Amino acid sequence: MRRPAAAVILAAGLALAASGCGVQSTGVNTSKTAPFSTTASSGSPSTLPSEARYPVPLVLFTGTSSNAREVTCYLPKEPKTVTDLVQMLAGADEEQCGEGYVTYVPADLALEKTDVAHEYRVTNPLKLHPFALLQLTCSFDRYWRNHPDGKASSTLFDLPLGGSSQWQDCLYLLGSPSDPKLVGKPTAVTPSPGAVGN
Numbered sequence: 038m039r040r041p042a043a044a045v046i047l048a049a050g051l052a053l054a055a056s057g058c059g060v061q062s063t064g065v066n067t068s069k070t071a072p073f074s075t076t077a078s079s080g081s082p083s084t085l086p087s088e089a090r091y092p093v094p095l096v097l098f099t100g101t102s103s104n105a106r107e108v109t110c111y112l113p114k115e116p117k118t119v120t121d122l123v124q125m126l127a128g129a130d131e132e133q134c135g136e137g138y139v140t141y142v143p144a145d146l147a148l149e150k151t152d153v154a155h156e157y158r159v160t161n162p163l164k165l166h167p168f169a170l171l172q173l174t175c176s177f178d179r180y181w182r183n184h185p186d187g188k189a190s191s192t193l194f195d196l197p198l199g200g201s202s203q204w205q206d207c208l209y210l211l212g213s214p215s216d217p218k219l220v221g222k223p224t225a226v227t228p229s230p231g232a233v234g235n
Contacts, residue, residue, distance in 0.1 A: 091115035175207035
């Protein structure tokens with residue numbers, strides 16, 4: 038008699054345990070609670086998916102090497118003018134551009150537009166790292182290719198202590214423009230009062 042009573046108690050215990058777990062005799066889980074709790078995101082607004090991100094091509098370097106790469110960075114705003122790229126390059130980080138990329142463009146970089154299209158004078162700092170100059174030239178050249186203004190897509194930077202970058206010195210990274218008219222030095226422009234710089 039002990040054996041049948043033990044079997045009945047064991048069967049009742051299993052049935053009770055199964056019903057407590059939300060498993061019906063059909064084997065279907067009827068549990069009403071989620072297996073993992075979820076909480077609201079505690080991330081910063083820049084990491085939340087609801088914020089718009091704009092793909093912006095920038096030229097960055099891999100680590101401390103001299104390997105420049107054109108990288109698509111996802112930024113909170115898109116550049117309205119080519120000079121917006123200065124702060125975007127200076128502030129490029131791993132969250133926006135991916136792991137392992139670095140920038141040499143200083144945060145205090147200041148440019149002044151000259152009277153020639155796509156030519157800028159660096160007014161600060163006095164000395165600019167050659168990698169920063171390459172980043173500026175190639176990123177600005179890409180901007181002009183993506184936002185054509187009827188002038189050549191190259192950019193020239195005059196340096197504070199003399200010297201300058203060269204026109205179209207980023208062909209090795211960006212390749213030749215599809216439109217042959219966009220190769221070479223842009224034509225001079227006449228400054229107009231109140232005009233917004235390029």
